[in-house]
Amino acid sequence: MLEANGLTKRFGGLVAVKNLSFSVRGGEILGLIGPNGSGKSTAMRCVMGVDPPTAGTVRFQGREIAGLPAHKIARLGVGLVFQHSRPLHRQTVLENIKVALIPDRLGMIFHSAEIDDQARAIARRVGLGSVLDRKPPTLAFADLRRLELAKAIALHPQLLLVDEPFAGLTASEVATFSGLISGFRAEGRAVLLVDHNVKSVAALVDRAVAMYLGEKIAEGTAAEVMRDETVRRVYLGGALTRAERGKAIAATGAPLLEVRDVEVRYGKALAVQGVSLHVREGEFVALVGLNGAGKTTLFNAISGLVAHQGEIRWNGAPLAGLTPAAVARGGIVQCPETRELFGDMTVRENLDLGGHALPDAERRERLDWLFDLFPILRDRASQVARTLSGGEQQMLAIARALMMKPRLLILDEPTLGLAPVILETLSRALHRLRATTGLTVLLGEQNVTFALPHADRLYVMDHGRIAWEGQPERFEEEAADAYL
Amino acid sequence: MARPAWLQSRPVVAGIVLLVLGALVPLVGSGYVLGLLTVAFYTAVFAMAWDLLFGFAGEVNFGPTFLIGLGAYTAGILDARLSPHVSLWLCVAAGAAAAVIGGVVLALPALRVRGPYFGLTTLVAVLMLQNMVVVFAGLTGGEIGLAVPDVLSVSATVNYWIAYGFMALSGAILYGLSRSPIGLVLQASGQDPVQAGALGFNVTKHKLFAFIVSAFFSGLAGALMVFYMGTASVGTFIDISVGVQIIVAAVLGGRRTVIGAAVGAVFLIAMGETLRPLGELATLLVSLVALVVVLFFPDGFLGMLRGRARGD
Numbered sequence: 201m202l203e204a205n206g207l208t209k210r211f212g213g214l215v216a217v218k219n220l221s222f223s224v225r226g227g228e229i230l231g232l233i234g235p236n237g238s239g240k241s242t243a244m245r246c247v248m249g250v251d252p253p254t255a256g257t258v259r260f261q262g263r264e265i266a267g268l269p270a271h272k273i274a275r276l277g278v279g280l281v282f283q284h285s286r287p288l289h290r291q292t293v294l295e296n297i298k299v300a301l302i303p304d305r306l307g308m309i310f311h312s313a314e315i316d317d318q319a320r321a322i323a324r325r326v327g328l329g330s331v332l333d334r335k336p337p338t339l340a341f342a343d344l345r346r347l348e349l350a351k352a353i354a355l356h357p358q359l360l361l362v363d364e365p366f367a368g369l370t371a372s373e374v375a376t377f378s379g380l381i382s383g384f385r386a387e388g389r390a391v392l393l394v395d396h397n398v399k400s401v402a403a404l405v406d407r408a409v410a411m412y413l414g415e416k417i418a419e420g421t422a423a424e425v426m427r428d429e430t431v432r433r434v435y436l437g438g439a440l441t442r443a444e445r446g447k448a449i450a451a452t453g454a455p456l457l458e459v460r461d462v463e464v465r466y467g468k469a470l471a472v473q474g475v476s477l478h479v480r481e482g483e484f485v486a487l488v489g490l491n492g493a494g495k496t497t498l499f500n501a502i503s504g505l506v507a508h509q510g511e512i513r514w515n516g517a518p519l520a521g522l523t524p525a526a527v528a529r530g531g532i533v534q535c536p537e538t539r540e541l542f543g544d545m546t547v548r549e550n551l552d553l554g555g556h557a558l559p560d561a562e563r564r565e566r567l568d569w570l571f572d573l574f575p576i577l578r579d580r581a582s583q584v585a586r587t588l589s590g591g592e593q594q595m596l597a598i599a600r601a602l603m604m605k606p607r608l609l610i611l612d613e614p615t616l617g618l619a620p621v622i623l624e625t626l627s628r629a630l631h632r633l634r635a636t637t638g639l640t641v642l643l644g645e646q647n648v649t650f651a652l653p654h655a656d657r658l659y660v661m662d663h664g665r666i667a668w669e670g671q672p673e674r675f676e677e678e679a680a681d682a683y684l
Numbered sequence: 685m686a687r688p689a690w691l692q693s694r695p696v697v698a699g700i701v702l703l704v705l706g707a708l709v710p711l712v713g714s715g716y717v718l719g720l721l722t723v724a725f726y727t728a729v730f731a732m733a734w735d736l737l738f739g740f741a742g743e744v745n746f747g748p749t750f751l752i753g754l755g756a757y758t759a760g761i762l763d764a765r766l767s768p769h770v771s772l773w774l775c776v777a778a779g780a781a782a783a784v785i786g787g788v789v790l791a792l793p794a795l796r797v798r799g800p801y802f803g804l805t806t807l808v809a810v811l812m813l814q815n816m817v818v819v820f821a822g823l824t825g826g827e828i829g830l831a832v833p834d835v836l837s838v839s840a841t842v843n844y845w846i847a848y849g850f851m852a853l854s855g856a857i858l859y860g861l862s863r864s865p866i867g868l869v870l871q872a873s874g875q876d877p878v879q880a881g882a883l884g885f886n887v888t889k890h891k892l893f894a895f896i897v898s899a900f901f902s903g904l905a906g907a908l909m910v911f912y913m914g915t916a917s918v919g920t921f922i923d924i925s926v927g928v929q930i931i932v933a934a935v936l937g938g939r940r941t942v943i944g945a946a947v948g949a950v951f952l953i954a955m956g957e958t959l960r961p962l963g964e965l966a967t968l969l970v971s972l973v974a975l976v977v978v979l980f981f982p983d984g985f986l987g988m989l990r991g992r993a994r995g996d
Contacts, residue, residue, distance in 0.1 A: 249881075269881065269886070270878070270882050271883075271885050274882055274883060274884030275884045282882070286879065288871055288875065291871075295868065298865070299868045299869060299883070300884075302869055304869075306889070309860075309866065310864065352882075352883075355884060
């Protein structure tokens with residue numbers, strides 16, 4: 201029903217999807233799997249026409265749709281279930297569903313009874329029958345997801361694209377949603393699921409296509425893809441090697457950072473549930489988990505960017521109630537996954553901003569040290585940050601964080617979207633940083649291979665909870681299978 | 685007893701109460717009060733037309749006076765040149781048409797750019813129109829203003845009823861449109877254009893439509909106001925400060941309510957006039973009230989009404 205051939209999408213210099221080919225038949229569920237930044241969501245947006253593909257063909261029911269605007273593709277019979285719902289807050293559930301049923305004509309001045317009936321039928325089908333007259337802000341999270349589903353299927357699409365179907369849902373809700381999605385397959389429609397890992401959709405999909413860095417790395421049944429060598433390497437890393445550590449870290453003593461029973465909610469979704477962890481002075485702790493596990497949310501709670509319940513203690517004193525600026529001045533510096541560089545400023549200006557609180561002499565000294573740590577940044581000093589490559593931007597983001605003289609550096613997902621050769625450079629720089637300073641680091645990563653060699657201790661996070669804790673040496677035998 | 689659905693909406697109830705009050709004014713009000721409210725009613729239409737764009741289509745039009753000015757000056761110039769051979773009403777229709785054409789010419793390229801650039805484009809359009817009026821002073825009267833030979837009526841009461849009827853009709857149409865399926869699609873396009881596109885809606889087409897409707901009512905109101913005042917000047921129809929007042933009125937009354945915009949406009953003009961004895965202080969006080977409402981009650985007057993309804 202859908203056939204993509206040589207699909208390619210470039211954003212400026214970044215190739216998000218590279219020569220990707222796949223097909224979905226009617227009555228089939230295909231999973232498009234890949235870690236964060238692998239290009240799976242971009243591929244889906246290209247099919248829907250939200251972003252036009254740079255090259256390649258997309259044929260839907262024999263018709264070429266690549267390059268058509270989204271509203272035309274939608275009218276041809278493709279529906280997209282968005283991961284983040286933004287319903288109309290002042291309208292009821294029923295009215296929100298009706299929106300999706302309105303024809304794309306300007307002559308629709310009056311509501312028709314026919315649309316009303318259809319909307320009610322769709323609501324019953326997805327299980328919203330009892331909340332028709334409520335407004336979205338009063339709905340439970342699962343019901344909001346149902347509403348998104350209702351809108352996407354309103355026009356009876358022959359192909360349904362679903363972005364992370366189960367994110368934020370409880371086990372029983374996952375079962376209900378799986379049932380709904382298999383229902384579409386039973387009707388002969390095609391479904392394309394996009395998710396981070398094979399495990400969560402394995403029971404549902406007929407076939408899976410695994411992606412990494414924009415390319416297809418494996419295709420087959422869920423079990424085949426999970427057994428695939430390349431896939432295992434991408435998720436778990438090949439040989440899990442350990443870097444030799446110069447000095448021994450005290451395994452006892454008072455923790456520098458202590459997180460106890462922390463909970464964070466985004467509206468109705470529980471992003472972090474009852475997480476406890478600690479980091480000692482001089483320790484390198486890695487928090488690994490797939491995208492959506494709650495790592496960034498936890499970091500944001502520590503940095504004071506989101507409100508949390510539970511206790512976070514820094515150097516013995518509670519952090520609750522401090523502003524993000526006060527937390528940063530206290531010595532916790534977060535290097536966010538989005539990098540947050542000042543794109544229109546030069547490398548040098550970005551670094552100077554990071555060190556604006558330092559006296560001039562000390563700032564120069566620190567700048568020299570950082571330029572030694574990341575020599576490429578010295579060459580690029582007068583270049584505008586936006587024009588750097590992904591790897592260079594990441595180095596700049598780390599360097600800028602280091603300019604603030606942190607006691608604890610929180611590195612969130614530094615490998616996001618980077619090619620393997622750049623990972624090596626980054627890894628070496630991290631190693632030198634650890635070897636030459638006693639910096640305490642808390643690293644959030646979904647790339648275990650990258651995290652393992654550096655870590656003194658490892659936490660595995662899954663669905664907002666800590667699923668495993670221990671020495672990196674024990675990870676492969678104890679936690680690797682649960683992670684894939 | 686069950687009320688019909690349209691009576692359960694608070695904005696509608698508020699609108700009807702105010703219309704009834706408005707209908708009683710000619711019985712007690714002086715010619716001065718009527719004149720003031722006549723201007724307020726035209727301003728109310730400007731603000732309602734603006735709210736359709738901002739509150740529903742989600743586009744901030746910093747240049748409502750571009751559309752109003754086009755309507756006002758087109759109608760005024762035609763009348764000044766061709767009267768008495770051409771009826772006043774033909775000039776008004778031409779004014780509305782000019783605003784729609786100008787609006788489309790502006791919106792087609794402006795809707796292609798995203799985010800704040802749409803607003804900036806509309807702002808530049810106002811400045812350009814203002815300059816053109818000054819440059820082509822021979823035709824437009826320039827900075828002195830343009831005198832038109834015809835007026836709607838010499839009677840304050842008749843003028844009042846014309847403005848009142850025009851406002852009530854425009855309000856009903858704009859409000860009805862905002863509650864219609866098109867209004868829903870517009871709201872969806874304004875909130876999340878990506879999703880609206882994925883649901884099969886041509887977002888640009890709907891936004892352009894909203895812009896055309898907004899331009900039509902702005903131009904029509906501008907043209908009518910010219911024939912009420914008997915003159916057209918940059919200071920009353922085009923100046924940025926006029927546009928700011930319209931925007932403040934709409935936000936003050938309550939975004940996404942249409943009727944709130946009219947309430948805000950009448951309130952702003954009445955306040956300004958009541959406080960006029962205070963001189964310059966009046967403007968300051970009005971601005972202060974507007975600032976407080978926008979900061980603490982971002983949903984405006986009608987939002988407060990709704991908030992109280994939720995409370996009890």
